[in-house]
Amino acid sequence: MTDTALDMSVETGAASYGAASVKDYVALLKPRVMSLVVFSGLAGLIVAPGHLHPVLAAVAILCIAIGAGAAGAINMWYDRDIDAIMARTQKRPLPQGRMDPDEALAFGVFLSVASVVLMGLAVNWVAAALLGLANAFYVFVYTMWLKRRTPQNIVIGGAAGAFPPMIGWAAVTGDVSLASIILFALIFFWTPPHFWALAIFRKVDYSAAGVPMLPVVAGEAETKRQMLWYTLALFPIGVAPYFVGVGGPVYLAGSIILGGLFVLSAIRVLRSEDHKPAKQMFTYSILYLFLMFALLIGERLAA
Amino acid sequence: MTNQTDKTVAPGTGIQTEAERLKRQRQKNIAVALLLVAFVAIVYVVAIVRMSEGGPG
Structure with missing residues (x-):
């Protein structure tokens, strides 16, 4: 490669691919x-x-x-x-x-x-x-x-x-059994409030990119209401593994507390005017899912 | 090829010289080689385990 060729590749940007x-x-x-x-x-x-x-x-x-x-x-x-x-x-x-x-x-x-x-x-x-x-x-x-x-x-x-x-x-x-479908449903119903909490405080970003996230299309108030409905629906699903024999009493108690806190965080988001509770709910949602599965794993390994 | 190592290759991407680009290329080659070795090792161990369990190797 000559200097000229190298300079041309710089101009076209082609050489930048080698930067990975x-x-x-x-x-x-x-x-x-x-x-x-x-x-x-x-x-x-x-x-x-x-x-x-x-x-x-x-x-x-x-x-x-x-x-x-x-x-x-x-x-x-x-x-x-x-x-x-x-x-x-x-x-x-x-x-x-x-x-x-x-x-x-x-x-x-x-x-x-x-x-x-x-x-x-x-x-x-x-x-x-x-x-x-x-x-x-x-x-x-x-x-x-x-x-x-x-x-x-x-x-x-x-x-x-x-x-x-x-x-x-x-x-x-x-x-694929009922228990594994319940574990599937646990994440399925957790996903909307998790991502909508993110979308509320990243609304400008999504709007600029043309991604029709719920807060962009329907507004924050409607999104917050939907988040609450999903956390309410998630509560019994979170408890359900106990009733199909996947989780034990520790999981049952933990899922009630964690699910209750998730609902409360959604209520806080619904009542607030600023984005701070949404940020906190986003962080908590990750902790929620991690702890729910940690309880399942921990109780099974301890048994 | 003259004075290649002194040339700016891709401004704004973290690559300053041809030498740096070659270094990254070498690191990628090593990573691919290690991944291939790991893949062969996984397939070998899986085959041994499956055969010891009486399943298809």
Whole structure:
């Protein structure tokens, strides 16, 4: 390459794609989201009746993590235009121009297919099918279809994030049962108040990017009402694992307290004029889900 | 190729020189190699476990 060629590549920006580091590829997998996905998948795997060899259990969790990360990478590839507009996402590798979009897509597709195939070969094909379905749902239904079209995007799209405990359960039992559907429902009903709390204090961002989140389309008052309804619906679902034998008395007591606090935080958000309670509710929602699954895991391991 | 290591490659992306770009490329190559080794190890261990349990290897 001559100096002239090098200068031209600087002008066109083509050389900037070479700037992607290993850290950028890790960022493409959304590691923070992955941690909650792994934890809920682990919970499903631990509370499921039956036995799975520890090596296969570790491979199942790895597949869930890689599969979720891969779906996140494809999401970042598709959303790179709006990610460049939103303050929360504009530091990502693709909007920053550090990575070739085609490379990001190939990375996501390869890991997604690899995680499903490995899950099928190593664990079982029911878990693999659920993992593939979750990935496809996240990419095609949520990212490509719903996200930019309807304020119900995260309600329906939230199903994708609800699959991990069901996948963990299926890894052990090879089937889908009422208990695993309840664990699915727990995350499904948790997702709207979690994301709408975020959307309330990031409304300007979403509005600028043209993403029709509920606070942007229907206003904050309506969003806050919907958040309260979802936390109320979540309360009995949170308690339900006790009644199907997945959780014990400690879980029952914990789920009542945690669910009650979630409802109270939604009431606080509804009554407030500023965004501080919404920020606090967003933080609490993460803690809520983490503690609910921690209680399930802890009680099962202690038994 | 002359004075390549002194050239600015991509302003605003954290890459200052061709040497830096090559360094990142090398790190990526090492990461891919390690991942391939890990993948082979996983497949090997899974095969052993599945065969010891009487399932398909």
